[in-house]
Amino acid sequence: MKNLHQRAEILMEALPYIKAYHGKTVVIKYGGGAMTSVALKESIASDIVLMKLVGISPVIIHGGGLEITAMMKRLDLPVEFIGGLRKTDAEAMDIVKMVLVGKINKEIVSLINRHGRMAVGLSGDDGGLIAARKKKHQPDLGFVGDIDRINARVLKDLIADDYVPVIASIGAGEQGESYNINADTVAAEVAAAIKADKVIFLTDVEGLYRDFAQKHTLISALSYKECKKMVSGKEIDGGMLPKVAGCMRAIEAGVSRAHILNGTIPHAMLLEIFTNEGIGTMISGD
Amino acid sequence: MKNLHQRAEILMEALPYIKAYHGKTVVIKYGGGAMTSVALKESIASDIVLMKLVGISPVIIHGGGLEITAMMKRLDLPVEFIGGLRKTDAEAMDIVKMVLVGKINKEIVSLINRHGRMAVGLSGDDGGLIAARKKKHQPDLGFVGDIDRINARVLKDLIADDYVPVIASIGAGEQGESYNINADTVAAEVAAAIKADKVIFLTDVEGLYRDFAQKHTLISALSYKECKKMVSGKEIDGGMLPKVAGCMRAIEAGVSRAHILNGTIPHAMLLEIFTNEGIGTMISGD
Amino acid sequence: MKNLHQRAEILMEALPYIKAYHGKTVVIKYGGGAMTSVALKESIASDIVLMKLVGISPVIIHGGGLEITAMMKRLDLPVEFIGGLRKTDAEAMDIVKMVLVGKINKEIVSLINRHGRMAVGLSGDDGGLIAARKKKHQPDLGFVGDIDRINARVLKDLIADDYVPVIASIGAGEQGESYNINADTVAAEVAAAIKADKVIFLTDVEGLYRDFAQKHTLISALSYKECKKMVSGKEIDGGMLPKVAGCMRAIEAGVSRAHILNGTIPHAMLLEIFTNEGIGTMISGD
Amino acid sequence: MKNLHQRAEILMEALPYIKAYHGKTVVIKYGGGAMTSVALKESIASDIVLMKLVGISPVIIHGGGLEITAMMKRLDLPVEFIGGLRKTDAEAMDIVKMVLVGKINKEIVSLINRHGRMAVGLSGDDGGLIAARKKKHQPDLGFVGDIDRINARVLKDLIADDYVPVIASIGAGEQGESYNINADTVAAEVAAAIKADKVIFLTDVEGLYRDFAQKHTLISALSYKECKKMVSGKEIDGGMLPKVAGCMRAIEAGVSRAHILNGTIPHAMLLEIFTNEGIGTMISGD
Amino acid sequence: MKNLHQRAEILMEALPYIKAYHGKTVVIKYGGGAMTSVALKESIASDIVLMKLVGISPVIIHGGGLEITAMMKRLDLPVEFIGGLRKTDAEAMDIVKMVLVGKINKEIVSLINRHGRMAVGLSGDDGGLIAARKKKHQPDLGFVGDIDRINARVLKDLIADDYVPVIASIGAGEQGESYNINADTVAAEVAAAIKADKVIFLTDVEGLYRDFAQKHTLISALSYKECKKMVSGKEIDGGMLPKVAGCMRAIEAGVSRAHILNGTIPHAMLLEIFTNEGIGTMISGD
Amino acid sequence: MKNLHQRAEILMEALPYIKAYHGKTVVIKYGGGAMTSVALKESIASDIVLMKLVGISPVIIHGGGLEITAMMKRLDLPVEFIGGLRKTDAEAMDIVKMVLVGKINKEIVSLINRHGRMAVGLSGDDGGLIAARKKKHQPDLGFVGDIDRINARVLKDLIADDYVPVIASIGAGEQGESYNINADTVAAEVAAAIKADKVIFLTDVEGLYRDFAQKHTLISALSYKECKKMVSGKEIDGGMLPKVAGCMRAIEAGVSRAHILNGTIPHAMLLEIFTNEGIGTMISGD
DSSP: HHHHHHHHHHHHHHHHHHHHHOOOOEEEEOOGGGSSSSHHHHHHHHHHHHHHHTEEEEEEEEEOOOHHHHHHHHHTTTOOEEEEEEEEEEHHHHHHHHHHHIIIHHHHHHHHHHSSOOOOETTTTEEEEEEEEEOOSSSSBBBBBEEEEEOTHHHHHHTTTOEEEEEOOOEOOOEEEEEOOOOOHHHHHHHHHHHSSSEEEEEOOOOOOTTTOOOOGGEEEEEHHHHHHHTTTTSOGGGGHHHHHHHHHHHHHHOOOEEEEETTTTHHHHHHHHHOOOEEEEOOOO | OHHHHHHHHHHHHHHHHHHHOOOTTEEEEOOOOGGGSHHHHHHHHHHHHHHHHHHHHHHEEEEOHHHHHHHHTTTTTOOOEEEEEEEEEEHHHHHHHHHHIHHHHHHHHHHHHHOOOOOEEEOOTTGGGGEEEEOOOSOOOOOOOOEEEEOTTHHHHHHHHEEEEEEOEEOTTTTTEEEEEHHHHHHHHHHHHHSEEEEEEEESOSBBBSSSGGGGBSSSSSEEEHHHHHHTTTTTGGGGGGHHHHHHHHHHTOEEEEEEEEETTTTHHHHHHHHHSSSEEEEEEE | HHHHHHHHHHHHHHHHHHHHHOEEEEEEEGGGOOOHHHHHHHHHHHHHHHHHHHEEEEEEEEEHHHHHHHHHHHTTOOOEEEEEEOBOOOOHHHHHHHIIIIIHEEEEEEHHHHHOEEEEOOTGGGGEEEEEEEEEOOOOSBEEEEEEOOOOOHHHHHHTTOOOOEEEEEEEEEOOEEEEHHHHHHHHHHHTTTTTEEEEEEEEEOSSSTTTOOOBBBBBBEHHHHHHHHHHHHOOOOGGGGHHHHHHHHHHHHHHHHEEEEETSSTTHHHHHHHOOOSSEEEOOO | OOOOOOOOOHHHHHHHHHHHHOOOOEEEEEEEEGOOHHHHHHHHHHHHHHHHHOOOOOEEEOHHHHHHHHHHHHOOOOOOOOTTEEEEEEHHHHHHHHHHIIHHHHHHHHHTTTTTTTEEEEEGGGGGGGEEEEESSSSSBBBBBBEEEETTTHHHHHHTOOOEEEEEEEEOOOOOOOEEEOOHHHHHHHHTTTTOEEEEEESOOSSSSSSSTTTBBBBBBHHHHHHEEEHTTOOGGGGGHHHHHHHHHHHHHHSSSSEEEETSSSTTTHHHSSSSSSOOOEOOOO | OOOHHHHHHHHHHHHHHHHHHTTOOEEEEOGGOOSSOHHHHHHHHHHHHHHTTOHHHHHHHHHHHHHHHHHHHHOOOOOOOOEEEOOOOOHHHHHHHHHHIIIHHHHHHHHHHHTOEEEEEOOGGGGOOOOEEOOSSSSBBBBBBBEEEEOTHHHHHHHHTTTTTEEEEEEEOOSSEEEOOOHHHHHHHHHHHHOEEEEEEEESSSOOBSTTTTTGGGGSEEEEHHHHHHHHHHOGGGHHHHHHHHHHHHHTTTSSSSEEETTTTTTTTHHHHHHSSSSSSEEOOO | OOHHHHHHHHHHHHHHHHHTTOOOOOEEEOGGGGSSSSSHHHHHHHHHHHHHHHHEEEEEEEHHHHHHHHHHHTTTTOEEETTTTEOHHHHHHHHHHHHIIIIIIHHHHHHTTTTTTTEEOTTTTTTOOOOEEOOSSSOEEEEEEEEEOOOTTTHHHHHTOOOOOEEEOEEETTSSEEEOHHHHHHHHHHHTTTSSSSEEESSSSSBSSSSOOOGGGGGGGHHHHHHHHHHHHTTTTTGGGHHHHHHHHHHHOSSSEEEEEEETTHHHHHHHSSSSOSSSSEEEOO
């Protein structure tokens, strides 16, 4: 009986958070760092399902660099990164698409759908979702692209019909060619295009640190302004820059709050959203 | 961190139940026995709010015999019960209405609405919800009534507009006169009329017992058939008969499951609906 | 046959007025002075029903001071007015609510619903309709309140679903406490919040007089400007001030016309709305 | 004041009838006999407008034999009737259409629309409303037709968009040819096709008589069965047979009540529908 | 097989045009010059049907001067034109209406409806579509009118319900009188009122010429500005002025493109809209 | 000009077919045999777009055996077929999914979307579209599956939102595992589930032959009954059996017509649907 009582109390603690997020849209960037085990993937899928059932509309964006590299190696294709960007020739682009769209996307969709038939996978081609063009870069990176425009109609239609869209970060060029696009950027632009209430970057670090070497300097919350100052003061670790840039881009477009969470903690999103203790870094739009 | 992990697990345990009840309608009879303290009332209100937020449509029915008796005594009006039914002359009927509709109903509405503006109070007059006629009874009971018909349109409209209807068990006669109606009966008939998925009777006992004197004989679950046999075998305690009759009436009308719970246990409904351990008696329509 | 012909002509005379008001919203303040007999109440109810059936959306606001006083006296509770406002301690507030919500509101709902199931009663708690706070006043008046905000969603939903809302002038405080609010003020604020086309104050005097002592000085129509001048020139009888203030507040919020009618004349509203001869005072927003 | 009171009472007398017909569909056959003066046409138009404003959906069917004959004579075309049916060669058919659709239909539409923009004229071609074929008849009657099928979609769409359809009794053949069709038949078939609640035949006699020569034998109400017996007993005047057949056809298709009224009495429909004294003959389906 | 291949190619050529016009609204003025043979009328009707089926919303406006004159002559009524405008006394107005509404309008509706039940005929009375007043003119022209206002609701409702409106150019005066209105003007004002994407004037000349005497000077396309200059330079043939004025009025109101086509060429609209070679003159809004 | 005239005629020839198929749903199985060149794929994509634009709802199903085999060979994985079915171990299944979903599906989507943003790719996981289970087979085939159930909601939602669904023939098992499913079977079951009006199998032969060796014995049309007799008489070529079985299954489920076409003929579907000469074999449901 006492056990029951405790459980009831914990469920009740979620109530104000459920109220606060009811009817809101949350874009979740789900990166390779948080895809390391089946248990972890299942934990994230069930978090998404719970969010959906309590009235939140989640939209998932994913990349999948590690599996792309693995497949390319298996096919004896060269793997080369220039400034953190994968050099992507036509053959590599085919592999990128097959792995992201045909494997990782379907895996996420399938894990969510074991709780119901709510997830629908999309890539940038579907409904013309991510219009892209070749990234201008020296040296040439091949089919690495920049976003031209998010055509959000297909997302809005799916959300209105009560589905959870799961998006592979592939862009569609004007001539039908595909582009490999940074998933953090896609998450930020999608959040901007659908005017999401929140964007969450699930990664494999705890969040931002005042001093990365010192774990106790983790920053729980900071304002957009402070964040901007840290960026211009080069106080942010290079690996975190794309995520931080994504957070800032989303906030500039009107998203209220952006989070960087350690997705390897089981149910990280659940804890961040439905309990009082934030577990990562939250950047708020003032 | 360990604490966080435990919380996450408990939230996760609710997931299959939230899935199962998403989109369902649940009629809740909320009786005097579970209105004994402010804390209890708040606990029930927050349970209702949580149910609503996770996609359940709750409909509340309440009586309020104790407060009626208190007010009548204060006004030096005679209080008389015949076979468990309150003799209700015209003056008493006025008091019944004022207390149920003007006091208890508004109190429940107000407690729910502290979490949002979702509850709307109704009595049998509103939208012609409970059409009633005088109960045939010897000796005459005055304005004690039987239900003629539940006109569910106003309920369906409010549910469709996302409100939580809270219903005082007053019936409306053809000439505009009011009738005092047993709230258990109203709950059963409302559940039948709106084809609810579940009806819950919150009372102050644990449920049905094989042998009321022996606490360990509490029945967790029984079928409609078994229940019927117990009734005809007179194995059910007199005080429980209206609730049991309500359960059976609801099941006969197509409601799948009827519950008798001890509403004085904090968050009794939450525990019954969202955890695996049933805490009362469930009668299922097999 | 001649008789028939006359009847046809009278029905036909209503045609241009029915056309003019079709699809309009009319807020009606129904005060104690016009609740003095059953016949009168029935006459007002049938006027409201006729309005509804010819395409007008009526919204009723009522108070009920006389019955409150009667009940308080019956309970040996002190009745005290300070500057026209009822001193309302916690116990009195309970009585106010029970009488307004549990008795008068239901009586009006019931009278209308004898013509169909169109009326639904509301108090300030329902759907969070009337958010209120304690009135600042010296000496302290207890639970007498001012309106913070009309949350019109529940009204709009009910009107869209073709119901006639009947509102008791009780406000809901932030902590769930109730406030006694002047019904004229509620009528004006509700008319403002739902952008009504017309507001009607049914009282027991004919309207405004140039000189109250001289019956022949009744003012049929005056502009908002003239009305304001009369108020600042203190030419208006004290008892009429709340109604006149309500008219002016409504007009300031965009309501086109405000009327003060003698509700004790049978079918006063019918005559005012559907015949050429106005029977009270109309203040127009120029 | 006394005058005002009388008016109020007469308006109030209409209330139960307005309630009873609210939301109902009424098909009105408006024949040449009731088109004899401008005043009469205006009276009928205003009756239709009043019906529309109090929530009834009227659908008007009209013929116009007298004006057709007048125009044909003016054009020196032969006018010939065989068994009450107009022999209609191709040239005559052109005239029939021009007069019915281009003159009479537009006149009725225009009279109604002086009260608002609610009427829309239709002939059998519009939206394929009246599919017809050549009437088999010896001797040949030319372009006189029988109804194949009422395609009610255009009517239902216009009613749903809140218009009053006004229909000229012209049928559309498969090859695009037009047919002259008896307007009583069109009224009956339209009432059947849209499942009207009532059909009214406005003509220039009072109704059915037990004995046509004796005015005091006017029948106020009779059942479908009695009516059928009178028809098979040849007790009905030949001129009334098409109307009576129309009434019976409509009732057989599920219309509850069919009326034959003297449309030359000003506001005949108003008196029939909104007052207690029926002025013509009502045939009821029972 | 080769034949089949050619056909496929021609169908395919239409694809980009179908894409471009999908969901667009096109107003078509269909004048007497293009009504000279049954084959021609059928060709125009089938063009309209094809446009409708591929997702364009066509709205047809027609006049019919030649048939009006013929009927007037048959009735020995005087036919007089003053400055290109038909003097129209009351009797003539009746004929105008009968011929336009009862004959020509129904003929067009019927030709379209042989392909489905999509056309609905309207005149200015229906739904109050064309509010008009007497044209000020010396000498007096009788019932010749100017447009006061297009009340587009009935058009929008019919288009939304998937009908093809076919409009006779008759205006409705305030007192119910009718006016003869230039159909080119009606087309321009209707296109303006419904914010059409394109307006097409089907006439019996090829389009605008730089020099009317020299066929090879036909202008394929010109801008609004150039057109205006030609008008002020009096370089446009008098007979073309109403059409040119209609084009310019439509463009001023926001229509993107206006066309003058030779409607006597079979499937002129089809060729203009669905093939690359324009066959008439297109005026574009810059 | 003569050329123009011819073009107009050919467009006009399509009119009756456009009318007949407007609003219909057509399921298209698009197999490897018709994916042999870029030009061919573009031709099929533009046929689909034209169908969509003229009001048909196409749903595309595709397989892709050749590309799967190519990729498996590249990865040095064994390729083995047993009775025409690909033996598919876990590793092979990954490749099947990546090629079908990540490559071929996206290629088709992309080709269609160059004409607009109308195509959305799906695999059996998305929205739980194709619920499947392991095929019972000796010897074991690994992840080759049979369809349990088509969950058509996601298809219906996408069609209602005006998209063209493009489906990869992958089934989703209960534990989240994937199954390789015959695309002909998926096409037949999808057509059955959404009650399509027509199903088309695009392959690389002309259709059914009475005698496969004799080209002139191609069967243009046959009834379901005849087809059944041919199957039981073993008169059908083994390679055609899955298509013929798909046709018959669809017809049994209520689809009216099933076609087998040679998809290597440019615009084969266009010619089959929009011209009078059928180019393949049509099986009709009696």
